[in-house]
Amino acid sequence: MVYQVKNLTKKFGENLVLDHINLEVKENEKIVIIGPSGGGKSTFLRCLNLLEKPTSGKVIYHNQELNEKTYKTIQGKIGMVFQNFQLFNNMTVIENITLAPILNKIMSKKEAYQKARTYLKQIHLEEKERTYPSDLSGGQRQRVAIIRTLMMEPEVILFDEPTSALDPEMIGEVLSLIMEVGKQNITMIVVTHELSFAYDFATRVLFMDQGKIVEDGDKEEIFKHPKTERLKQFLNNTK
């Protein structure tokens, strides 16, 4: 079991954002979380990476409760891809990609550069290795960010609305890279509004609303046979 989430509750002040969430995530699952804005999707995802601390309840990762202490031992095994890419603007593409594996002594500088170049070739950005992020398009930046995460050889990758900040014509290139990464044995959890991508990609879909997981099932169940009124409404509205 990769994750066991137990009674996870998160409040921002008086505002209840996550309401007693329970969930188990198995190895190599490809989970997509859908739902209306403000429903708690991103906050939930951020709790899985300790970017938010639970108000109460637990997030257990490989039989270990996540806290600042245990998180240190995980060192990059839970990767994260952000809506706004969060590439380091003071570094070139290849420096961005190789920084963490070199500093964490996962590989030598030479190995890191070799591996980075292989990845860059796969996403057809090998000529951009000395470019600064500010000179890349949004789609290119997000693909570099995904590669940066992969360099740490993660067991899990969390995607927080990875295409929401992109121009429409760039969404495709990012989604197809995520599909490609999905072929590997990595547990992936994606928060997105791209429902057709969700349908193609997911082995499991969660529908979240008002801080709760309202429906949890395979894509046929969620998209073809929604059980709750709320999900039906949501699917109708997004058509």
Added chain:
Amino acid sequence: MSDLLDTFYKTFIYEERYLYFLQGLKYTLIIAFFSILLGVFLGIVISIIRDYHRQTKRLWLLNKIADIYVYIIRGTPTLLQLMILYYVVFRTSSLSPVIVGILTFGINSGAYVAEIFRAGYDGIDKGQREACKSLGLNYFKTMRYVIFPQAVANIFPALGNEMITLVKETSIAGYVGIVELIKAADIISSRTYDYFFPLIVSALVYLCLTFILSKIMKFGERKLNHGLSS
């Protein structure tokens, strides 16, 4: 015209009085240079202590001390700080006035530099720290490779202003008997009963110093901003 020449002669040439100016310039430069170094060093250390505390809730005591330091320095006049250090703290020591001057201006500037750096760290998207965290980078690696370099590039103009302020502020060092530029001008005026040349020349020298300093900072800014345009 001959009057003017006469005063000029008395101010600079007679009894080799230009040497006073050179000596004054020397001390102004020494004090300014070393107190800028000390100020930037202290400022960076203080700003990192406070930032580390904010991010990790550790180092409570050091953080408190840093807060008090900044509060006191910003809340009292520099001249008073200089006099307290010279007449009270180091009264019985044999420390040279120049060293006391460097310490005063360095410690003083450190508090302002710390605030400038803090604004710099705050200006970096917190997502950058989150990205570092999820890549397994600890606080110091995050600071060293990601936050600090971007912050420095952003705050360079403010840092330049602080240095220029510091150079000008060293002019109060004369109060504790250091013959820096203005004190030198003062000494000469008291002999010639003419204020025009000594003061105008002092002003021109300060203008040159701050002009050069601002050019250096502009140059550094351009270098640092490479690739940071977004």
